[in-house]
Amino acid sequence: MKIDHIRNFSIIAHIDHGKSTLADRLLEYTGALSDREKQDQFLDKMDLERERGITIKAQTVRLVYRADDGRDYVLNLIDTPGHVDFTYEVSRSLTACEGALLVVDASQGVEAQTLANVYLAIDTNLEVFPVLNKIDLPAAEPERVKHEIEEIIGIDAHDAVLASAKEGIGTREILEEIVSKIPPPAGDPGKPLQALLFDSWYDQYQGVIVLVRIIDGTVKKGEKILLMSNKKSYEVLKVGVFSPAMCEVPSLTAGEVGFLIAGIKDVQDAKVGDTVTHLHNPCAAPLPGYKEVKPMVFSGLYPIDTAQYEQLRDALAKLKLNDSSFSYEPETSLALGFGFRCGFLGLLHMEIIQERLEREFNLDLITTAPTVVYRVHKVGGEMFTIESANQMPEPQHIDFIEEPFILASIHVPNEYVGGILALCEEKRGVQREIKYLTPTRVMVIYELPLNEVVLDFYDRLKSITKGYASLDYEQLDYRRSELVRMNIMINGEVVDALSLIIHRDKAYYRGRDLVSKMKELIPRQMFEIAIQAAIGNKVIARETVKAMRKDVLAKCYGGDITRKRKLLEKQKEGKKRMKNIGNVELPQEAFLAILKVEDK
Numbered sequence: 001m002k003i004d005h006i007r008n009f010s011i012i013a014h015i016d017h018g019k020s021t022l023a024d025r026l027l028e029y030t031g032a033l034s035d036r037e038k039q040d041q042f043l044d045k046m047d048l049e050r051e052r053g054i055t056i057k058a059q060t061v062r063l064v065y066r067a068d069d070g071r072d073y074v075l076n077l078i079d080t081p082g083h084v085d086f087t088y089e090v091s092r093s094l095t096a097c098e099g100a101l102l103v104v105d106a107s108q109g110v111e112a113q114t115l116a117n118v119y120l121a122i123d124t125n126l127e128v129f130p131v132l133n134k135i136d137l138p139a140a141e142p143e144r145v146k147h148e149i150e151e152i153i154g155i156d157a158h159d160a161v162l163a164s165a166k167e168g169i170g171t172r173e174i175l176e177e178i179v180s181k182i183p184p185p186a187g188d189p190g191k192p193l194q195a196l197l198f199d200s201w202y203d204q205y206q207g208v209i210v211l212v213r214i215i216d217g218t219v220k221k222g223e224k225i226l227l228m229s230n231k232k233s234y235e236v237l238k239v240g241v242f243s244p245a246m247c248e249v250p251s252l253t254a255g256e257v258g259f260l261i262a263g264i265k266d267v268q269d270a271k272v273g274d275t276v277t278h279l280h281n282p283c284a285a286p287l288p289g290y291k292e293v294k295p296m297v298f299s300g301l302y303p304i305d306t307a308q309y310e311q312l313r314d315a316l317a318k319l320k321l322n323d324s325s326f327s328y329e330p331e332t333s334l335a336l337g338f339g340f341r342c343g344f345l346g347l348l349h350m351e352i353i354q355e356r357l358e359r360e361f362n363l364d365l366i367t368t369a370p371t372v373v374y375r376v377h378k379v380g381g382e383m384f385t386i387e388s389a390n391q392m393p394e395p396q397h398i399d400f401i402e403e404p405f406i407l408a409s410i411h412v413p414n415e416y417v418g419g420i421l422a423l424c425e426e427k428r429g430v431q432r433e434i435k436y437l438t439p440t441r442v443m444v445i446y447e448l449p450l451n452e453v454v455l456d457f458y459d460r461l462k463s464i465t466k467g468y469a470s471l472d473y474e475q476l477d478y479r480r481s482e483l484v485r486m487n488i489m490i491n492g493e494v495v496d497a498l499s500l501i502i503h504r505d506k507a508y509y510r511g512r513d514l515v516s517k518m519k520e521l522i523p524r525q526m527f528e529i530a531i532q533a534a535i536g537n538k539v540i541a542r543e544t545v546k547a548m549r550k551d552v553l554a555k556c557y558g559g560d561i562t563r564k565r566k567l568l569e570k571q572k573e574g575k576k577r578m579k580n581i582g583n584v585e586l587p588q589e590a591f592l593a594i595l596k597v598e599d600k
């Protein structure tokens, strides 16, 4: 295939605006999907993704399209993840393209992540053209949304394709635009190999599969390649493309996109953003922009049944095979026993991993409240990082602590601005800007401490704005903060898994609310239970769960046996999630109560 007949493109969109559905239409139209394969949203590989309707792993498909000019074009569709936690993967996938389709839901308009992604694409010098999707919906307002795209993003939208991915409207027009608007790749097949590794995953049978965009040069089976970031070399065993099934090709050359299988055992060695070259005739320099992704959010995962520890360890190892951005290490908690401290890119990433562990591996887990990475400066000048309250040294050894800040862009209809400002202020935010994008849509920009955001920010945002807000964030810097460790004690015993790092000004209110919330959650037992919150030795709040007086079953008047059984079953169900702390049984919800407490 001649290089000027290749088009490499991505689809960028806010979550749920129809990216995957549109990708399916393109596959279908170009005949890449046989009827048998025509299950909805082919590109979302994992069941969980399908269920939640979100895309996690980037995936690439090669389509062949005969355009109106009578020529065949190879269109490489590079699927990108849509969520803020995966921004780095998005930006790397975009680097593999020359153009991007900007899909905007014609009934919703431009959202925060539309903007974030479109700016990434513009920064990468991609040709971006808009597609208004869901025009079949009665609520679609294509003219308004076109105007919004021009006003807010500043790209021409007057001849944007009107499409319905659901009904297959506009598919051919989109394919024609891809051919006519997106430039063919540049690149020299004769130069030394320089290829961008933009995705990798572990396959049980073939080992690690890497997706590459060849910038210059050619790669073939049998050649020795070098991964430039870690200097590891491998022999290429297979070269191919996804069409969408895996299909071997003799070589991949400048401008093309495809996969390599090279006996790489560990997905950790094939990092997104790395440059692939030949071992013996390497390119002069790696491609710019490579960075190690580091987990930003941490949480402890513990099996409820200690006998499941080994199972949990195996499951984590399996997940790690396919996700180099996720980390874990063993941790012990006095309260919860043996478990793991896990690191995630963000909250969504954390939720996905936790859910997969429970669902795919059948594990019952207790998860501790998420935390971030703090920098502790000790008296004497030593600095180290901690990601759990239990790693915090005694106060007398601490000079000061720094916490990570993010720059959050919140996109909301104007009637919710007041609520958003109040929320951001409550979360110790520093206002940067309030921008009216249109008379009814506002962008609120705040600097926020990440530790406040990981607690319940998303949920609060959603409830304040009835789901109409969208959030995007980037890491900013570390700032000095008055942070303290707050302990929760049950009958005098510190429950280490409930300790948290908190701003001093908020400790009193948070402590008081937390113990009262826990009082509601801890079922009465045969004895009195004292719940206390303390900073150091100072108790700042206390509640008591009174001892149980009478049999709960007495309520059933002894008569109705089915009701009685139901009640017992319900209790049993609840028991499954209980963890004994000393002689007190604590339900899982108690460990999450930290998340639910609202600041005053």
Ligand SMILES: Nc1nc2c(ncn2[C@@H]2O[C@H](COP(=O)(O)OP(=O)(O)OP(=O)(O)O)[C@@H](O)[C@H]2O)c(=O)[nH]1
Pocket: 013, 014, 015, 016, 017, 018, 019, 020, 021, 022, 053, 054, 055, 082, 133, 134, 135, 136, 137, 163, 164, 165, 166, 167
């Ligand atoms: N009415 C209508 N619904 C659509 C259209 N396109 C997609 N949808 C629906 O919108 C929802 C989201 O579509 P997806 O294709 O999963 O959206 P996505 O952008 O890929 O979402 P993420 O993978 O989460 O980024 C699904 O319920 C689709 O059936 C359309 O043209 N019209």
